[in-house]
Amino acid sequence: MRRQNSLWLIGLLLVLFLAGLLTGPAGLSWAEQGAALVGQGDELARTILWRLRLPRLCMAALSGAALGLSGLLMQTYFRNALAGPSVLGVSSGATLGVALVALGGVALGTAGESLGLAPQVLGALMGSGTVMVLLGLVTGRFRSRTALLIFGLMVGYLTGALVTVLQAEAEAGALQAFVHWGMGSFSHGGWLACALVLLALLPAVIWAAREASRLDMWTLGMLTARSMGVNDRRLTWSALGTSGALAGLVTAWCGPIAFLGLATPHLVRAAGVNGRHRRMLWPVLLTGANLALFADGVVRWMGIPLNAVLSLVGAPVVLMLIMRWGPFGKTHSQAQLR
Amino acid sequence: MRDAILDIQDLELRHPSEGVGTLNLKIKGGEGLVVLGRNGSGKSTLLKTMAGLVRPVKGRILLSGQDVGTMSPRDRARDLALVFSTPPHDTPLTVRDVLELALDAGGSAFDDDALGAAMERGRIASWADMPMGALSDGMAQRVMMVRAFVQARSWILMDEPTAFLDIVARREFMDDVGRWCEEGKSVVLATHDLEAVEQAGWAHRWLLVRPPAQGGSILMDRQFNAEEARGLLLSHA
Numbered sequence: 001m002r003r004q005n006s007l008w009l010i011g012l013l014l015v016l017f018l019a020g021l022l023t024g025p026a027g028l029s030w031a032e033q034g035a036a037l038v039g040q041g042d043e044l045a046r047t048i049l050w051r052l053r054l055p056r057l058c059m060a061a062l063s064g065a066a067l068g069l070s071g072l073l074m075q076t077y078f079r080n081a082l083a084g085p086s087v088l089g090v091s092s093g094a095t096l097g098v099a100l101v102a103l104g105g106v107a108l109g110t111a112g113e114s115l116g117l118a119p120q121v122l123g124a125l126m127g128s129g130t131v132m133v134l135l136g137l138v139t140g141r142f143r144s145r146t147a148l149l150i151f152g153l154m155v156g157y158l159t160g161a162l163v164t165v166l167q168a169e170a171e172a173g174a175l176q177a178f179v180h181w182g183m184g185s186f187s188h189g190g191w192l193a194c195a196l197v198l199l200a201l202l203p204a205v206i207w208a209a210r211e212a213s214r215l216d217m218w219t220l221g222m223l224t225a226r227s228m229g230v231n232d233r234r235l236t237w238s239a240l241g242t243s244g245a246l247a248g249l250v251t252a253w254c255g256p257i258a259f260l261g262l263a264t265p266h267l268v269r270a271a272g273v274n275g276r277h278r279r280m281l282w283p284v285l286l287t288g289a290n291l292a293l294f295a296d297g298v299v300r301w302m303g304i305p306l307n308a309v310l311s312l313v314g315a316p317v318v319l320m321l322i323m324r325w326g327p328f329g330k331t332h333s334q335a336q337l338r
Numbered sequence: 339m340r341d342a343i344l345d346i347q348d349l350e351l352r353h354p355s356e357g358v359g360t361l362n363l364k365i366k367g368g369e370g371l372v373v374l375g376r377n378g379s380g381k382s383t384l385l386k387t388m389a390g391l392v393r394p395v396k397g398r399i400l401l402s403g404q405d406v407g408t409m410s411p412r413d414r415a416r417d418l419a420l421v422f423s424t425p426p427h428d429t430p431l432t433v434r435d436v437l438e439l440a441l442d443a444g445g446s447a448f449d450d451d452a453l454g455a456a457m458e459r460g461r462i463a464s465w466a467d468m469p470m471g472a473l474s475d476g477m478a479q480r481v482m483m484v485r486a487f488v489q490a491r492s493w494i495l496m497d498e499p500t501a502f503l504d505i506v507a508r509r510e511f512m513d514d515v516g517r518w519c520e521e522g523k524s525v526v527l528a529t530h531d532l533e534a535v536e537q538a539g540w541a542h543r544w545l546l547v548r549p550p551a552q553g554g555s556i557l558m559d560r561q562f563n564a565e566e567a568r569g570l571l572l573s574h575a
Contacts, residue, residue: 079428213442219429220436223422224482226391228443228489229415274430275469276438 005273009286013061016293020057021049024300052187059189060296061289062197063254064264066246068288069204071261072280073243076215077236078145081322084262085247088135088148088240089155090128094251095182096159097127102178103166120181121193121252128248131155135240140233183305184255186296193253200249204242205285211235212277257307260295263314264288270321342367342402342417342492344388344524349397353383358547359554360397365526367492370519370540373528374567375547381528384547385495388526389420401493416445418493419486423501425478427471433457433481434466440488453488460484460514475502483511487518494518495526500534512538532564546570 022033026048035041036049070085078087085091101123134155135148142148167175189197208215214235217225226232247261268274268283295309302309349361358380365371375381386392388399390406399406401417419440431439437453446452457463462481470478479502486494500508512534515525519540527535535541541562547555556570 213439216431216435216439217443219431220426220439221422223386223391223420224426226411227389227415227418227420228439229412231411269430275432275435 005271006282006286009283009290012290013286013293016290016297017057017061020060020293020297020300021053024048024053051190055190055194056187056296057293058191058194059197059253060186060292062194062201063186063250063257064260064288064290064292065285066197066201066204066250066288067257067261067292068264068284069201069208069281070243070246070250071263071288072265072277072284073208073215073239074261075265076218076277077239077243078149079219080149081266082262083149084259085243085250086156086256086261087152088131088244088247089152089159090131090135090244090248091251091256092152092156092159093127093129093131094124094248095127095256096162097123097125097130098181099123099163099166099178100127102174102181103163103170124252125248127159128244128251132241132244132248135244136237139236139240181255182307184257184307184310185299186254186292186306189253197246197249197253200245204246205281207238207242208281209278211238212281215239215277216275255307257310259307259310259314260288260291263310263318264291266318266321267291270324342524343400344493344526345400345403346388347397347400349387349399350395351380351383351387352392352395354378354380354549356549356551358384359550361555363545363557365524365543367524368519368522369543370515370525370527372535372541372544372562373526373547374530374532374544374571375528376571379547379549381547382497385420385497385526385528389418389495390414391420412443412445415443415489417491418495419443419490421479421482421486421494421496421499423498425470425473425475425482425502427473427475427478429470432467432469433462433473436470436481436485437488440485444489444491456484456488460487461510476504476507479503480507480511483514487523490523492522493524493526497528498530499527500529500531508534509537512540516540532567535562536564 022030028036028045028048032041032045033049036045039046067085071083074083074085074087075081077083098120101119138151139148142151167178170178214225214230217228217230218235220228222232250257264284264287265280268280268287271283273280273283291314295306295313298304298309298313299306344365346361346363351358373381373384383392387394388406390409393407401409406414406418434453437456438448441448441453454463457466460480460483462484465473465477465481470481473481479499483496483499486496500511503511508531515527516538518525529535542560544558544562544567545555546558546567
């Protein structure tokens with residue numbers, strides 16, 4: 001059953017990927033696209049496929065998988081179905097970083113300069129990196145995980161306030177660029193971004209697969225997990241570091257699209273895949289990738305922002321599933337009715 | 339593991355603030371020790387300290403010659419398991435998942451037959467595929483006890499594990515503990531359930547934990563007697 005689920009998800013991934021690759025507003029014929037894919041034919045077609053569509057689709061799939069894993073780790077760590085990649089405040093840090101570059105420049109009198117992508121990404125990486133360092137400094141001091149949730153929330157409020165101040169002072173053009181970044185998009189990445197997210201995702205997946213049993217033990221409570229041999233401090237550092245790094249990297253290029261990470265584990269649980277992390281890992285990665293590719297397809301088709309698509313489609317679906325099966329998914333709910 | 343010895347040497351606990359005095363105690367493999375004391379007297383802290391989860395203020399605990407404070411968490415988990423008074427409910431794991439994890443924590447390879455046998459013996463086989471969240475407190479606690487039995491080679495420490503059990507389940511549980519001791523496992527049980535312990539008849543040693551101002555902790559090397567234990571507990575009330 002588990003293998004069947006994964007095969008379905010892989011099949012869907014291929015369909016969504018190919019649909020995204022071979023359709024678009026450029027009106028290229030099948031023959032032109034086929035030739036371009038093998039590096040022949042019209043240069044414009046090659047550019048469209050190799051420099052626009054392929055990196056965008058790869059970025060969408062990798063980001064979806066990364067945010068799905070990040071969300072799963074946070075829901076396990078906090079033992080809270082509402083947790084997602086944004087709870088640590090890493091995305092908020094990235095947003096402040098981008099605001100400082102995009103809007104802070106305005107305040108410093110550089111309003112005339114157009115907003116380049118590189119400084120924006122650098123700002124986001126510095127912002128999320130700063131929050132990660134802060135997290136590292138405070139995690140050991142907190143006696144409960146709820147305190148860490150409150151930390152993430154407070155970071156969000158603080159950065160939100162600073163961003164509001166910057167927005168109030170910003171010039172219209174810069175403000176528009178910043179708001180546009182906040183809407184989320186998989187189109188800003190390029191091959192370098194894909195490579196970096198992949199470089200972070202691969203060790204994260206290997207780590208999650210190796211530590212799957214320890215993550216399971218965590219769900220039995222921290223003290224019981226420790227009594228079962230879990231090195232709580234080490235696992236906490238690894239889980240927070242992995243989740244934060246994945247969320248920070250994706251946010252740097254794609255904007256704050258953390259909803260994907262919250263929704264993906266719920267969709268997987270609602271489909272009846274639940275319990276052990278080794279059972280959930282691949283479905284979460286594949287579902288996250290599929291959800292991102294699907295949302296990106298809608299963005300390209302309808303021209304509305306990515307975050308709007310994800311929330312408009314995702315929120316009702318998650319709500320419907322939770323109302324039907326509860327926060328722990330289908331199998332759990334059925335057993336309770338027995 | 340009858341050759342396993344838990345050796346408590348000059349131990350002073352971190353909690354409660356008034357202390358429980360200095361503890362010196364040796365528990366052999368196959369023994370059952372009952373720990374008594376009022377709420378907040380330090381029973382839970384003693385068990386957590388014995389399990390290596392809390393550092394003592396002074397002294398050390400040796401498990402077959404090794405200091406539990408310096409053992410790696412994984413090595414410690416193979417020898418010793420701790421059961422808490424409240425079983426977990428908000429876990430997505432099924433009963434079978436929990437026991438598979440117990441095998442893993444105990445360093446044993448997955449063995450479906452052994453798992454099935456442990457579930458049969460613990461009278462939880464019919465719930466094997468149910469999620470923990472769907473079980474009552476008493477059922478979930480029984481699973482956590484079997485978990486400890488499957489995990490630990492020699493020592494099972496339990497902190498008021500019968501708090502949620504009904505009168506029949508308590509008696510069954512105390513009988514199970516007696517059987518575990520006969521099989522060579524050692525059990526340290528912190529409880530307020532005096533009658534059930536006396537009825538089971540396996541407790542030949544018991545420790546009363548109390549602050550020095552009330553006479554300090556005392557170890558009784560004789561058959562557990564509920565009336566005597568009650569008298570001691572009430573003597574400083």
